[in-house]
Amino acid sequence: MIVIHDLSKTYKTANDTFKALNGLSLTIERGDIFGIIGFSGAGKSTLVRCMNRLEEPDKGSVRIGNTVITDLNERQLRKARQKIGMIFQSFNLFDGKTVFHNVAFPLRVSGYDKATIRRRVKEVLEMVQLSDKENAYPSQLSGGQKQRVGIARALVNEPDVLLCDEATSSLDPQTTYSILELLQEINRKLNLTIVLITHELDVLQHICKNVAVIEQGKIVENGTVDQFFLAPESDTARRFVHIVERYRQKRNVLEGAGAGI
Amino acid sequence: MRDDVLELLWEGLRQTLYMLVWSSLFAIIIGLILGIALVVTEKGNILEARLIHKVVSLMINGIRSIPFIILIVLLLPVARWVIGTTLGPTAAIVSLSIGAAPFLGRIVESALKEVALGKIEAAKSFGASPLQIIFRVLIPEALPALVRSLTIAVIAITELTAVAGAIGAGGLGSLAIRFGYQRFREDIMFATVITIILLVQFIQWTGDYISRSISRKRYKLE
Numbered sequence: 294m295i296v297i298h299d300l301s302k303t304y305k306t307a308n309d310t311f312k313a314l315n316g317l318s319l320t321i322e323r324g325d326i327f328g329i330i331g332f333s334g335a336g337k338s339t340l341v342r343c344m345n346r347l348e349e350p351d352k353g354s355v356r357i358g359n360t361v362i363t364d365l366n367e368r369q370l371r372k373a374r375q376k377i378g379m380i381f382q383s384f385n386l387f388d389g390k391t392v393f394h395n396v397a398f399p400l401r402v403s404g405y406d407k408a409t410i411r412r413r414v415k416e417v418l419e420m421v422q423l424s425d426k427e428n429a430y431p432s433q434l435s436g437g438q439k440q441r442v443g444i445a446r447a448l449v450n451e452p453d454v455l456l457c458d459e460a461t462s463s464l465d466p467q468t469t470y471s472i473l474e475l476l477q478e479i480n481r482k483l484n485l486t487i488v489l490i491t492h493e494l495d496v497l498q499h500i501c502k503n504v505a506v507i508e509q510g511k512i513v514e515n516g517t518v519d520q521f522f523l524a525p526e527s528d529t530a531r532r533f534v535h536i537v538e539r540y541r542q543k544r545n546v547l548e549g550a551g552a553g554i
Numbered sequence: 555m556r557d558d559v560l561e562l563l564w565e566g567l568r569q570t571l572y573m574l575v576w577s578s579l580f581a582i583i584i585g586l587i588l589g590i591a592l593v594v595t596e597k598g599n600i601l602e603a604r605l606i607h608k609v610v611s612l613m614i615n616g617i618r619s620i621p622f623i624i625l626i627v628l629l630l631p632v633a634r635w636v637i638g639t640t641l642g643p644t645a646a647i648v649s650l651s652i653g654a655a656p657f658l659g660r661i662v663e664s665a666l667k668e669v670a671l672g673k674i675e676a677a678k679s680f681g682a683s684p685l686q687i688i689f690r691v692l693i694p695e696a697l698p699a700l701v702r703s704l705t706i707a708v709i710a711i712t713e714l715t716a717v718a719g720a721i722g723a724g725g726l727g728s729l730a731i732r733f734g735y736q737r738f739r740e741d742i743m744f745a746t747v748i749t750i751i752l753l754v755q756f757i758q759w760t761g762d763y764i765s766r767s768i769s770r771k772r773y774k775l776e
């Protein structure tokens with residue numbers, strides 16, 4: 294379970310300050326695929342980045358399982374991060390390392406022995422269906438394959454949580470779909486909690502069980518995905534769903550049938 | 555050409571190579587340390603420390619703004635203190651290393667800065683320590699750019715050995731000045747210039763070759 298309490302983060306630039314998170318509280322159940330949706334600048338990235346403290350919150354707490362992430366010192370934090378996987382919109386693979394060594398990286402920094410690393414890397418590469426690309430370099434992969442490597446790398450340390458910041462936003466719809474399927478399968482197999490930031494309703498609707506809507510650094514709505522689509526309460530949620538509605542109507546007209554999205 | 559030319563040339567080349575190899579080695583080591591320090595202590599990087607960043611940066615700018623020929627003179631006491639003399643190729647290594655290190659620091663810095671911050675963040679997110687990030691992400695990811703930069707630096711140091719040669723360090727530079735300029739031995743002057751050109755070409759070619767073979771492996775470039 295992830296419990297976020299009263300989290301605040303203010304960015305200070307040379308002559309300006311910006312409150313990106315504003316006393317945000319949120320609870321995510323273990324094994325959930327939890328969507329966080331919001332318009333650009335709402336604070337989504339800031340929120341996940343505060344969860345593994347890539348960004349230091351000014352105030353409030355983040356607890357993952359029994360570990361209060363916000364109480365840890367540098368060394369403890371590094372240890373805790375090994376159990377919090379993260380994947381990125383731009384993949385952030387190491388161009389100078391092969392697929393194998395990209396995936397091995399988290400294990401190597403954790404100090405595992407060669408044989409264990411080899412075994413674990415092979416396992417996760419099989420899971421993401423990239424066993425045949427072990428010796429390829431990232432530049433030789435497609436976007437979808439790169440994100441699979443990213444997922445393998447994030448999972449190799451057997452984390453409890455996987456944080457995804459717009460992980461499919463730079464992929465085409467079909468590739469997005471296959472990545473979502475993969476995440477869903479992993480969630481089932483490993484009972485891994487997945488936190489998924491997105492601004493694509495498609496993503497929400499495909500795999501998320503619960504969703505929180507974030508607006509100006511605060512959660513303004515929080516519930517099941519069905520609730521979000523059927524009875525959106527917040528402004529943001531209504532605006533999102535409204536867009537879908539319009540398309541649904543348009544499509545219904547075009548198809549002359551009642552098929553929903 | 556008279557037959558003393560080859561002998562003189564060989565002696566000069568030997569001294570130049572001796573200065574070049576050792577001062578490059580020291581300058582690269584110091585330059586790497588300075589460059590890494592500059593990058594990691596920068597705002598928002600893995601070991602943010604703005605005061606250290608400022609001090610290192612000022613130090614580098616300070617030394618770089620002194621013309622090399624003056625720097626050699628300034629560093630004479632250091633050479634005497636380190637190796638006991640201010641003359642000859644070995645003494646020049648001290649000045650060359652210290653003179654070239656700040657330049658190396660800057661080009662190492664710019665090569666390392668090419669590494670996307672996202673990769674460093676990814677490494678951080680998997681629990682990598684700052685040292686692990688430096689040696690397993692920053693340097694390997696910047697390697698092709700680093701090799702290209704170091705090639706430029708070694709060529710610059712070759713030029714500096716010639717300057718040092720002019721004030722008593724020996725090597726090809728002093729050969730050209732002593733014989734070519736002061737004794738009107740144009741054959742020696744000419745041979746020296748050709749040798750230096752070949753030497754620089756060889757360094758450039760080696761650097762290109764190494765950097766290209768790394769890139770080719772990574773990016774399947776031709």
Ligand SMILES: Nc1ncnc2c1ncn2[C@@H]1O[C@H](COP(=O)(O)OP(=O)(O)OP(=O)(O)O)[C@@H](O)[C@H]1O
Pocket residue numbers: 304305306311312313331332333334335336337338339340492
């Ligand atoms: N390092 C930073 N320095 C200053 N301001 C920042 C920084 N990072 C983010 N911000 C500001 O904080 C706000 C929230 O940013 P955040 O990246 O969390 O938004 P987001 O919801 O992820 O948006 P998007 O959908 O565009 O990715 C934005 O207004 C942004 O300009």
Ligand SMILES: [Mg+2]
Pocket residue numbers: 337338339459
């Ligand atoms: Mg974002």
